[in-house]
Amino acid sequence: MPNATQIEPGSVVSLWRYPVKSMMGEELNTTEVTERGLLGDRAYALVDNSDGKAATAKNPRKWPNLFDFRATFVEPVRVAARVPPVRIALPDGTPVTSDQGDLNKILSKAVNREVTFRAAQRSAVTAEEYWPDMEGLDHRDTVTDFTLPEGTFFDVAMVHLLTTATLDRLRELYPQGRFEIRRFRPNIVVQLVSGQKGFAENAWVGHTLAIGTAVRLNITGPCGRCVMTTLAQGDLSRDPGILRTAAQHNQVNVGVYAAVVQGGTIRRGDPVRIE
Numbered sequence: 001m002p003n004a005t006q007i008e009p010g011s012v013v014s015l016w017r018y019p020v021k022s023m024m025g026e027e028l029n030t031t032e033v034t035e036r037g038l039l040g041d042r043a044y045a046l047v048d049n050s051d052g053k054a055a056t057a058k059n060p061r062k063w064p065n066l067f068d069f070r071a072t073f074v075e076p077v078r079v080a081a082r083v084p085p086v087r088i089a090l091p092d093g094t095p096v097t098s099d100q101g102d103l104n105k106i107l108s109k110a111v112n113r114e115v116t117f118r119a120a121q122r123s124a125v126t127a128e129e130y131w132p133d134m135e136g137l138d139h140r141d142t143v144t145d146f147t148l149p150e151g152t153f154f155d156v157a158m159v160h161l162l163t164t165a166t167l168d169r170l171r172e173l174y175p176q177g178r179f180e181i182r183r184f185r186p187n188i189v190v191q192l193v194s195g196q197k198g199f200a201e202n203a204w205v206g207h208t209l210a211i212g213t214a215v216r217l218n219i220t221g222p223c224g225r226c227v228m229t230t231l232a233q234g235d236l237s238r239d240p241g242i243l244r245t246a247a248q249h250n251q252v253n254v255g256v257y258a259a260v261v262q263g264g265t266i267r268r269g270d271p272v273r274i275e
Contacts, residue, residue: 007274009200010192012211013164015268018185019086020071020117021045021153022057024233025185030267032079033215035260037158038187040077044086044098045153046107047125049114054153057228058129059143063111065091067233083119124150132227132240136247157257160223161201161209162186166254168197174245178236183229184254190272201256210273214264222253229254 017038018025022045032039046055046066057066068091075084085099090110096103098117108114126147133141148154162184170179181189188211192200204219211217225246232238246254 008193008271009274010163010190010194010272012188012266012268012270012272013191014181014189015266016181016185016187016189017041018071019043019073020069020088021054022063022066022228023088024067024070024182026072028268030265032077032263032265033159033211033260034079034263035158036152037154037260039079040073040083041158041187042120042153043077043083044071044117044119045125046111046115046117049116052125053145054125054127054148055111055113055115056127056129056155057231058127058155058226060227060231061130061143062113062128065111067231069110120151120153122151124148125153127155130227132230132243134240134244134247136244136252156223157220158260159188159217159258160186160255161188161190161204161217161219161258162223162255163200164189164191165196165198165200169199170242170245170249170254172197173249174241177239177241177245179242180236182233183236183242184225185228186255188266199250199253202250202253204256204274208261208275209258210275211266212264212270214262215260215266216262216275217258218261220257220259222251223255223257224252225254 015028021042055063070089071086073084074087088096126145128143130143131137131139167179209217229242230240246252
């Protein structure tokens with residue numbers, strides 16, 4: 001990485017927020033970023049009544065249909081205000097809202113487990129991850145527990161970034177795979193000025209990323225991928241080759257994680273610089 005004071009790698013091409021953990025989310029034109037990431041991101045989750053663990057598509061054997069749900073906020077999310085309710089489209093298309101009294105009963109029937117819909121609280125919760133039998137993973141054909149950051153429903157970090165260069169490189173390596181943004185569930189997608197194809201964001205780790213006029217992110221590490229990237233969703237079919245390609249060519253990493261150093265507003269089209 002050159003030692004220039006400021007490097008202009010590209011611009012924001014899309015922004016994504018996921019109001020309910022492991023459900024489909026919503027694409028944004030603009031959003032506020034706080035110390036907890038994009039405002040409203042992973043604000044809610046389903047929690048298994050039997051063991052208190054958060055529902056996640058990381059364990060599709062237990063939660064096989066979470067990607068068939070879509071969640072959007074019923075009104076704009078505002079800084080320093082209570083997080084608004086969400087509207088959830090069930091797998092059969094039926095709409096429900098998180099403030100209706102029979103929500104838990106409806107969701108429990110839809111996921112075939114007794115669950116409670118709730119907002120993130122101060123205490124830490126755990127979740128489960130299934131590791132497929134695939135070379136390059138830390139575990140194979142087993143389920144492990146992991147603890148979410150305290151007071152959140154994030155897996156690891158508050159913000160996840162991905163470049164179009166990485167997606168282009170993965171497509172070159174595995175042309176029959178559909179490497180679409182939605183498989184990887186990033187918050188911020190960056191298109192590079194150079195148009196290069198490669199795992200560009202790997203070189204950002206340990207640096208500060210400036211977005212727009214105010215937001216500053218500390219790139220903390222690579223984003224290790226899991227079985228979620230292989231799952232069917234919408235018109236995307238199940239494809240273990242997606243994860244296998246990341247394992248073979250980039251140590252199972254696709255994208256990077258970040259912590260928020262300074263919040264503010266970001267918009268599609270904002271310049272992205274490395275400081």
